[in-house]
Amino acid sequence: MTLWSCIRSWLVSAFRRPRMEGEMDSELRFHIESYAEDLARGGVPREEAMRRARMEFGGIENVKEEAREARGLSLFDTLQQDFRFGLRMLRRSPGFTAVAVLTLALGIGANTAIFSVVYGVLLDPLPYQDAGRLVLLNETTPKVGVVSVSYPNFLDWRSQSREFSEMAAVHGASFNLAGVAQPETVNGGAVSPNFLSVLGVRPFLGRDFDATEEKAGAAPVILLSYSLWQTHFGADPNAVGRTIMLDGRGYTIIGVLPANFRWPDKTDVLEPIGVWATQGSGATERGERGDMVVLARLAASASLPQACSEMEGIAARLAKEYPASNDQFGVALQPIREAFVNDMRPAILSLFGAVMFVLLIACANVANLLLVRGAGRTREIALRIALGATRGRVIRQMVTESCLLALLGGALGLFLAFAGIRGMTRLLPMGMLSGATVELNGVVLFFAVVMVAVAAFIFGVAPAVRSTKPDVQMHLKEGGAAAGTGVAQNRLRGAFVVAELALSLILLAGAGLMMKSLHLLLSVSPGFEPARVLTMEMDLRTAQYDKDPAIRNFWQQVLDRVSGLPGVQSAAVGTVVPLTDNHSRGDITIEGMPLPKPGSFPHPDIHIVSAGYISTLGMPLLRGRTFTETDNETAPQVAMINAMLARQFFPNGDAVGKRFMFGHPSATNAPQWLNIVGVVGDTKLYGLANAARLEVYVPFRQSPPSHMNLLVKSGVDPVALTSAIRGAVASVDKDQPVFAISTMSQLVSDSVSTRTFTLILLGLFSGLALVLAAIGIYGVISYSVAQRTRDIGIRMALGASRSDVLRDVLGLGARLTAIGLALGLAGALAATRVLSSLLYGVRSTDAITFTAVSLLLMAVALFASYLPARRATRVDPMVALRYE
Amino acid sequence: MDKQLDLLQGTLDMLILKAVSLGPLHGYGVLLRIQQISKDRLEIQQGSLYPALYRLEHQGWITSEWGESENKRKAKYYRLTAAGKRRLQAETENWNRMADVIAGILGAKPEEI
Numbered sequence: 001m002t003l004w005s006c007i008r009s010w011l012v013s014a015f016r017r018p019r020m021e022g023e024m025d026s027e028l029r030f031h032i033e034s035y036a037e038d039l040a041r042g043g044v045p046r047e048e049a050m051r052r053a054r055m056e057f058g059g060i061e062n063v064k065e066e067a068r069e070a071r072g073l074s075l076f077d078t079l080q081q082d083f084r085f086g087l088r089m090l091r092r093s094p095g096f097t098a099v100a101v102l103t104l105a106l107g108i109g110a111n112t113a114i115f116s117v118v119y120g121v122l123l124d125p126l127p128y129q130d131a132g133r134l135v136l137l138n139e140t141t142p143k144v145g146v147v148s149v150s151y152p153n154f155l156d157w158r159s160q161s162r163e164f165s166e167m168a169a170v171h172g173a174s175f176n177l178a179g180v181a182q183p184e185t186v187n188g189g190a191v192s193p194n195f196l197s198v199l200g201v202r203p204f205l206g207r208d209f210d211a212t213e214e215k216a217g218a219a220p221v222i223l224l225s226y227s228l229w230q231t232h233f234g235a236d237p238n239a240v241g242r243t244i245m246l247d248g249r250g251y252t253i254i255g256v257l258p259a260n261f262r263w264p265d266k267t268d269v270l271e272p273i274g275v276w277a278t279q280g281s282g283a284t285e286r287g288e289r290g291d292m293v294v295l296a297r298l299a300a301s302a303s304l305p306q307a308c309s310e311m312e313g314i315a316a317r318l319a320k321e322y323p324a325s326n327d328q329f330g331v332a333l334q335p336i337r338e339a340f341v342n343d344m345r346p347a348i349l350s351l352f353g354a355v356m357f358v359l360l361i362a363c364a365n366v367a368n369l370l371l372v373r374g375a376g377r378t379r380e381i382a383l384r385i386a387l388g389a390t391r392g393r394v395i396r397q398m399v400t401e402s403c404l405l406a407l408l409g410g411a412l413g414l415f416l417a418f419a420g421i422r423g424m425t426r427l428l429p430m431g432m433l434s435g436a437t438v439e440l441n442g443v444v445l446f447f448a449v450v451m452v453a454v455a456a457f458i459f460g461v462a463p464a465v466r467s468t469k470p471d472v473q474m475h476l477k478e479g480g481a482a483a484g485t486g487v488a489q490n491r492l493r494g495a496f497v498v499a500e501l502a503l504s505l506i507l508l509a510g511a512g513l514m515m516k517s518l519h520l521l522l523s524v525s526p527g528f529e530p531a532r533v534l535t536m537e538m539d540l541r542t543a544q545y546d547k548d549p550a551i552r553n554f555w556q557q558v559l560d561r562v563s564g565l566p567g568v569q570s571a572a573v574g575t576v577v578p579l580t581d582n583h584s585r586g587d588i589t590i591e592g593m594p595l596p597k598p599g600s601f602p603h604p605d606i607h608i609v610s611a612g613y614i615s616t617l618g619m620p621l622l623r624g625r626t627f628t629e630t631d632n633e634t635a636p637q638v639a640m641i642n643a644m645l646a647r648q649f650f651p652n653g654d655a656v657g658k659r660f661m662f663g664h665p666s667a668t669n670a671p672q673w674l675n676i677v678g679v680v681g682d683t684k685l686y687g688l689a690n691a692a693r694l695e696v697y698v699p700f701r702q703s704p705p706s707h708m709n710l711l712v713k714s715g716v717d718p719v720a721l722t723s724a725i726r727g728a729v730a731s732v733d734k735d736q737p738v739f740a741i742s743t744m745s746q747l748v749s750d751s752v753s754t755r756t757f758t759l760i761l762l763g764l765f766s767g768l769a770l771v772l773a774a775i776g777i778y779g780v781i782s783y784s785v786a787q788r789t790r791d792i793g794i795r796m797a798l799g800a801s802r803s804d805v806l807r808d809v810l811g812l813g814a815r816l817t818a819i820g821l822a823l824g825l826a827g828a829l830a831a832t833r834v835l836s837s838l839l840y841g842v843r844s845t846d847a848i849t850f851t852a853v854s855l856l857l858m859a860v861a862l863f864a865s866y867l868p869a870r871r872a873t874r875v876d877p878m879v880a881l882r883y884e
Numbered sequence: 885m886d887k888q889l890d891l892l893q894g895t896l897d898m899l900i901l902k903a904v905s906l907g908p909l910h911g912y913g914v915l916l917r918i919q920q921i922s923k924d925r926l927e928i929q930q931g932s933l934y935p936a937l938y939r940l941e942h943q944g945w946i947t948s949e950w951g952e953s954e955n956k957r958k959a960k961y962y963r964l965t966a967a968g969k970r971r972l973q974a975e976t977e978n979w980n981r982m983a984d985v986i987a988g989i990l991g992a993k994p995e996e997i
Binding site for chain 1: 915
């Protein structure tokens, strides 16, 4: 009852304001007039009666205000009042407002933009049922690290594990889609039939795979991705049941995946693993680790560590049982989220920390501005308190102003964030985000609102509390000029500046370390000359290429025609281009070497290349010769090895002329020896930051592969040759798709893109921080000079020299800078550790970087203090003394 | 006329409740009735009456409606609600108990202790 009447009266007062006010007016008027009438009846003259009635009633506005408060509408009211008042105050000082809003907009905008990445990559729920219990499994070997899973091993894992309720194998697959305008490659996976149900995903149209489709010999059926269905079938619901030609073979479309389907690798189509197993793809070879990953769902009672130890046990048993293929192989488990995050996590978290610092610095700057402004407003505040406003009321008014500033800053910040997000997504290579959407969505907007509130609180409360300290009431007597000279005020401002300098130093140190490591990284030689080399992939998948001569013939014709194009210096084909994700490795046996355990054979990367490969990539030939056109199918088998393999296995420099074979020696087959004819330089196959590995090269005519990269070195910009090369390929086979077109220089820069991305943003943020900190210290020193104008004037009149004054003022700047530097260095030593995994060639505590950024910050801070200090030396003593 | 007393802190609400319990009154009428019953011995700030009325209405002890006054003018009349009635009863008991206790303390003589 009472609660209800409260709410009702509050609602009434909130929504029926004008009427309430009118009623209150007439009620009070009635009172006064009735009283006046009574007085008049008692003989008081009419005019006099009215005057007395009003006087005895008391201040009518006061009564109204109290009455409003009694009714509980004060909150609404004052908020509205404060808002209007705040807007008026901000409009009256446009300079202050502009600087504060812009500063906050930069801070909030940067935060929102980075948070959109944090959310999109790290937090956005994956479109699976209970995604937290999904795990990806790979095999591991000490020689390489994480490798693919062999299908027979997967079958054993599935039958032996208890900690997983379900397991599904996913083998990478690609298909040539012909019969469209330009032949293209579609990617996807060959999956166990339960793949979608393990994920908890149902097809958007049509049916899921069924259990019988696991067996080799299954009929070719396919699930389309939503986007492939849209682009190639015009979103036709009757597409299900139709046939699509992939690799020259008809696949029946059984369904369409939902629009929000995501998988770490690009997925245009899914086929049942039985279809893949039919094609003699090594499904029965335990030693064949093609491109398979295993998806598993943790059982209800299981945990990841339990599952880890169970899988280790299973792997150890398999290694003992099948040493030839499994010796030293283990299992790696990874929550599925990690597969989507790639190596982005440390970069994203570092950047998120950095923008938080930027926002803090922005807040400190605005707090300082407010303090200075608060000092200027001391008289106004003291007056309001003297006139009966409570301190809380004045604080509330000032906090409302801060909120207004933060809101304006937030609104502008959203625009900056919108632009920033577009810029960032352009900076990142598409594959890096694994289909994550980075955008201004509801969650990101909510975050921005929270940031606005937090910012308003951080920069608003301290100055408000400080400016309304009871001692300010003294200033009413002292007069305005002395206001805000309090030691405590200056100390608070100093503290803000010190904090800004310290935070800036941390950011500068991070940016400096990133810059140094990227510089070191990019000066690492990749082992080849990336300039003016174009690369593109082709995969011969149709039935016409199932015999070696046809494959040889295709590549040879492509090479001949492309070499003849104007502008082409040389052309080559090779199976593995450095710095891409494609790898092919195998064990080798060197003639005469003592035979190790099965898991300890040399395990080089294998390149199958044409004669011009080494020269096209500009790799150094260290010994012997490169391949020639005569190293063909009829000639003796030859190979080249890289410097590392030569060093490790032929330490006397006599590799050329020695022999090795692929695989392990067997009792049944005669060894097929390859003659080593040359030694070439190492390449950074696995990224610039990673060590080189063993490599061998064999001529493509002696073992022709269907999937290769075409490399073209040109005298001009290689991208200009793209369409001519496409034309040359089409003239050999018009249905052959060409994909993954890129320059080698692009591959090199893509391989460090996470670092570049981090460096660019960190550099931007630390630059911003430095500017804000400089503005901060400039403001504080300027203000202190302005306060002490008279002081300085007197000193100069008494004979102090300009340099005395300069030293004195600079001293303040230097003190603040020194404290800021000390705190910043301590903070940076701790904070840069999070960057460790992104650094290359420098430690996170690199002394040179720390010294350099300290000097930079010191120079900027002292320069920012010098400007107002110089002004101080120009003080005319006479003017200063007359100043008040 | 006796010297006027200042109202004790917090008693105005109780007096208003009592005044309107005797019949609906407009604001000025409340003032007059309290003065009449107290025989003008209480000094009431006229202005303070209205915040108190609004507070009581906000709390649901009294309600108001517009009516016509003795001098044929529109006036807002206040009336006690059922909750207000209970409230008044409770406050009255409280007050009496308090007054007893205070009077007892103030009237204590040395020999009684």
